[in-house]
Amino acid sequence: MPAFPVDLDSFFGSVALGPSPLSPARLPGITAESRTALLKALRDNHVKWHTYFNDEGMHNHAAHHLVAIYALGASGRLLEAAYHTHVVYMKPAIRPPNGVTESTFWAHLEDEQYYDAYLHFFRDLLGQKSVSEVLEEYIFSPKANVGDATTGDAPKMLLRFLATIVHPLIHTGCGLEFGILGLVAEGLAQTCAHPPHGEAFLPTRIYRQNDNISAIDSVVLALNSLSLNHKSATTAAAASSHASDIKTGVHAFDILAKILRQHKYSPAGLGFPLPEDVHPFVRVEERLAGDLAALTDEWAVELDAPDVSSATIAAKIEELAWMNALLYGVGGWSGRDRSEKQDKKFNADFFFMHLVTSSVFLPSIVAYLSPRSAALLLRSYFTVSIVWYVAQGRPTLPIRDFYAHVTAYPAPPGASESRVVPAPTTLTPDDPAPNPWLPIVQTTLVHPSEHLCKLQRALLHDATLYGARAPGEFAGTGLEGAELLDGTLFVRAAGLTAHRMGWMREGQEIGDWDRPGFA
Numbered sequence: 001m002p003a004f005p006v007d008l009d010s011f012f013g014s015v016a017l018g019p020s021p022l023s024p025a026r027l028p029g030i031t032a033e034s035r036t037a038l039l040k041a042l043r044d045n046h047v048k049w050h051t052y053f054n055d056e057g058m059h060n061h062a063a064h065h066l067v068a069i070y071a072l073g074a075s076g077r078l079l080e081a082a083y084h085t086h087v088v089y090m091k092p093a094i095r096p097p098n099g100v101t102e103s104t105f106w107a108h109l110e111d112e113q114y115y116d117a118y119l120h121f122f123r124d125l126l127g128q129k130s131v132s133e134v135l136e137e138y139i140f141s142p143k144a145n146v147g148d149a150t151t152g153d154a155p156k157m158l159l160r161f162l163a164t165i166v167h168p169l170i171h172t173g174c175g176l177e178f179g180i181l182g183l184v185a186e187g188l189a190q191t192c193a194h195p196p197h198g199e200a201f202l203p204t205r206i207y208r209q210n211d212n213i214s215a216i217d218s219v220v221l222a223l224n225s226l227s228l229n230h231k232s233a234t235t236a237a238a239a240s241s242h243a244s245d246i247k248t249g250v251h252a253f254d255i256l257a258k259i260l261r262q263h264k265y266s267p268a269g270l271g272f273p274l275p276e277d278v279h280p281f282v283r284v285e286e287r288l289a290g291d292l293a294a295l296t297d298e299w300a301v302e303l304d305a306p307d308v309s310s311a312t313i314a315a316k317i318e319e320l321a322w323m324n325a326l327l328y329g330v331g332g333w334s335g336r337d338r339s340e341k342q343d344k345k346f347n348a349d350f351f352f353m354h355l356v357t358s359s360v361f362l363p364s365i366v367a368y369l370s371p372r373s374a375a376l377l378l379r380s381y382f383t384v385s386i387v388w389y390v391a392q393g394r395p396t397l398p399i400r401d402f403y404a405h406v407t408a409y410p411a412p413p414g415a416s417e418s419r420v421v422p423a424p425t426t427l428t429p430d431d432p433a434p435n436p437w438l439p440i441v442q443t444t445l446v447h448p449s450e451h452l453c454k455l456q457r458a459l460l461h462d463a464t465l466y467g468a469r470a471p472g473e474f475a476g477t478g479l480e481g482a483e484l485l486d487g488t489l490f491v492r493a494a495g496l497t498a499h500r501m502g503w504m505r506e507g508q509e510i511g512d513w514d515r516p517g518f519a
Contacts, residue, residue, distance in 0.1 A: 011046075011182030012181075014039075014180075016178060017179070018177050020364055027441065029075070030071075030073060031075070037077075038079055045083070046182050046186065047093070050116075051112070053091045054091060059171075062450070064454055065082055065086065067178050069082055069453050070178075072453065082448075096114045096116050100117040101121070110195050115192070116189075118192040119189040122134070122185040123181075132369065132370075135373070140377070144158070154204075158376070158380055160191045161194075165354040166358040168187055171187035172190075172191070173361025176367070177364035198281070206304075206379065207376070251477045252299060252319040252322070252323040253322075253326075253478060253482050254298075255298065256326075256386075256397065265288065265390050265394055267393050267518075267519035280519075292383060296379055308374075313366060318465075321466070322485075327352050328349065330397045332395070333406060338517070339500070345499060348501065348513050349514055349515075349518070351391075355388060356459065360461050392518055395518040397479065397480075399479070407495060409433065410436050410492075412443065412498075413503055413506055415432030416432045437491065440456060440491075441460070444456045446505050455497060456498075459493055460490070463487060469486055501513075
């Protein structure tokens, strides 16, 4: 392992708690040893490897894997073992043709040869400016998206931030949630290496709304500049508000109901199956960009208000968490006949999985943004989520059947036949998993899939925040069966996932994510 430059200490020197009360909690198990192992591996990954592990643009997920299992309580030994599963296939860092400066910043976007140059640029910049200032200037400002006289073509940075199933957002979110500046720099550099997917979905007018930062926004930015993990006014206020008590107009479930009712959003309406050279995302953009942008406008009415409140932002974050968990869990169960696993019990869709794993970072990212930029992020993220729902084949969402057939008490295979006999006075001795999340976490920690730990951590977080929600909270949203939805949605989806991916700690074979979609 090479000697690290001294200045990396400020980028990989510590791990912080989440910046928002709505950021995921850390499980017990974290020690000084595990923290040291995490930071050592992240430094090594930062110096040695490229953001893509091959020439096809597939992402280096080592950091995502490591911070996820660290938060779930992984030991130092386990963190080292997890990192080495990635090292064996990594692509070495590429020396860029030239460096990137403020005057040349916009000239090399989408060129992966310049990833390391952008990485050095953002490391230097984050040493001079606050995280909030950098995010506002290089991701959310009108200049960063529609451009000006200094940028040449429109840079479209927010589209890049949300590209390829929102990987740059996920990576940057890892840095912001865990207070690791080096990961923030990597996420921003990764954004620069991505193409701007889905331009037609995000009208340029939404960036003009972000042209002027209000006095309140300026205060939030000033507060956030004090430290990487400062709790902003936005998130502090959000924590004191029950998001379900806020009137948010058109609910995300109303939008899903509209998509399900209209033929134009169906696989048949889009001409699926498509020729091999036509990507579903592109087909949806070609035919439905205006329609999906209009649906986003309906959903984002409160977000587009000039005085958008922190309570509205919190409510919309919650809607996104529920919506993406519903698409993944109920949609995956509905489309189980398309699963590549022989038993056809669940379609663990690779794309919907990313919607769930990315949603968990929204509170931590919003903590560093002005309210206007937070609103811009959420409306754009919502658009990307419903685009992927349609592009993957718009599976039906039979909530009533899902609740009738999928258990809220998943247990490891063979748990009820355990040779261990509970003592006579044990409470509920016939219950193989009194808290079903505990065996799920244990088997997830040692599973080699870098995505499984992210998915189960996100569902665990959602269950922590929303698990006590009773049936009836979503009645009247227009989505059939929504009145039955309660906080057990997340553990039901987690149990299906554990079965699909394999309870490996308990002896099952490794499974995999499903990629055929639902059309």
